[in-house]
């Protein structure tokens with residue numbers, strides 16, 4: 001069963017007006033695009049309109065769910081990115097060495113789409129590159145086809161995998177690649193029970209956070225994973241991560257983006273990479289894991305996102321005209337002010353400050369506060385995050401942070417830096433929102449990325465009474 005990618009253009013999505021890759025597939029997508037987006041919604045895909053097509057196709061697909069011969073007709077890939085990232089340097093091809101279908105034999109099984117972008121999992125030492133690790137195209141596909149635990153275990157889902165060309169290190173990935181993944185999930189949404197995204201660990205928490213915002217009303221699991229040791233090594237963490245991600249991607253009860261790594265499943269927009277070399281590379285500092293694996297799999301399903309109430313949509317536009325500044329005691333605020341002023345000349349839209357503790361900066365540096373206030377007044381969304389790994393920004397708790405409130409700075413609460421940056425880029429990319437709405441929404445929980453205020457732990461110096469009340473509130477969710 002080798003999937004045919006030649007039919008991939010029959011359910012086109014997106015605006016291909018600025019398609020960089022003049023090719024048969026671009027032309028075909030152009031021909032089939034049923035919605036003409038205007039300038040304002042260049043990268044925004046309102047998939048409600050196209051959803052009708054997909055629902056119809058999904059009906060066809062599910063009617064033949066057990067018909068193996070139809071597997072090779074699934075639309076594995078039809079994304080044509082107008083805001084393409086590095087993964088789109090080369091046009092996708094139909095090469096069977098880069099995608100595989102692992103069919104099930106016997107009773108109907110769940111079906112999972114594995115999209116592979118690269119990362120250590122796919123790598124091997126390359127003599128041509130100073131013996132450093134680099135991705136090997138086709139290696140995953142070959143390996144998957146030989147995994148008997150996937151092909152012959154009736155409990156395991158059926159896997160259809162696809163490798164992008166070229167495979168890349170996740171340090172090379174960015175918003176264009178995240179948009180491409182969102183579009184490919186959208187295109188294939190009704191054909192699969194869940195999705196696995198294989199990528200490098202370095203920027204995985206950013207990608208998972210970004211996808212969390214891009215995929216609206218997600219009703220299926222989208223599980224990111226990768227590894228610290230390549231799959232081709234005899235001792236590796238890749239095999240287990242891949243298998244467990246596939247299992248979670250076929251879950252009936254999950255409808256969110258998550259990362260599976262080592263022994264834990266964590267919410268994508270709560271995750272952060274915490275270790276460069278240990279196999280336990282990810283943590284979720286402000287939310288317990290969604291699941292933990294040992295001899296048993298323990299699901300904390302009370303933490304799972306509830307199923308969506310609306311139809312699945314994607315919104316892939318991201319406005320990345322933002323900078324992130326981490327303060328250091330004794331920093332040169334004249335340079336910081338100059339940097340902010342210079343960035344404003346190039347239409348800075350967002351400024352994320354990594355501050356001390358609960359969101360404090362030196363109170364004596366009024367020049368800097370004035371600079372932030374004037375940026376906020378001019379329409380820049382200024383967001384305060386904390387340098388602490390765990391806990392939340394509490395604006396105004398200390399006098400040193402109080403001044404920020406007056407300057408129009410908004411709090412990132414207990415969001416990770418990954419969630420804060422991608423959420424801001426996502427909201428700034430939404431053409432339907434005003435700057436004041438973007439500011440308001442930064443402090444509202446959209447996808448489980450932050451703990452709602454009433455459930456946050458009390459401030460350090462709260463009265464005993466306040467602490468008891470806050471504890472009661474918290475016990476409602478955990």
Ligand SMILES: NC(=O)C[C@H](N)C(=O)O
Pocket residue numbers: 118119120121168169170171199200201202203226227228229
């Ligand atoms: N473990 C990894 O995958 C790291 C690699 N540099 C990447 O992010 O692609």
